[in-house]
Amino acid sequence: MADKTNKVPLNVPGKWYVDTSCIDCDVCRTTAPNNFKANEDEGYSYVYKQPETPEEEAQCQEAKASCPVEAIGDDGDE
Ligand code: SF4
Incomplete structure (x- = not known):
């Protein structure tokens, strides 16, 4: 699970x-x-734009599920 205290x-x-x-x-x-x-x-990826449409949100959810090291999180606002 991604760690929001260790964001790139x-x-x-x-x-x-x-x-x-x-x-x-x-x-x-x-x-x-x-x-x-x-x-x-x-040598890393980062979020350069927050998702703004349902399609982008779905693509981000898919990316999170597909990331081999669980480096993607969606709880950064909490
Ligand atoms: S899928 Fe995960 S490991 Fe791969 S580039 Fe994206 S954040 Fe990094």
């Missing part, structure tokens, strides 16, 4: 985030390309 630095504020356990595998960027981007210099 580039996440935009909001409920969705990536934490530091990310292994830069590309699954989330493929699954939810509107919301996840790569920090190619540092």
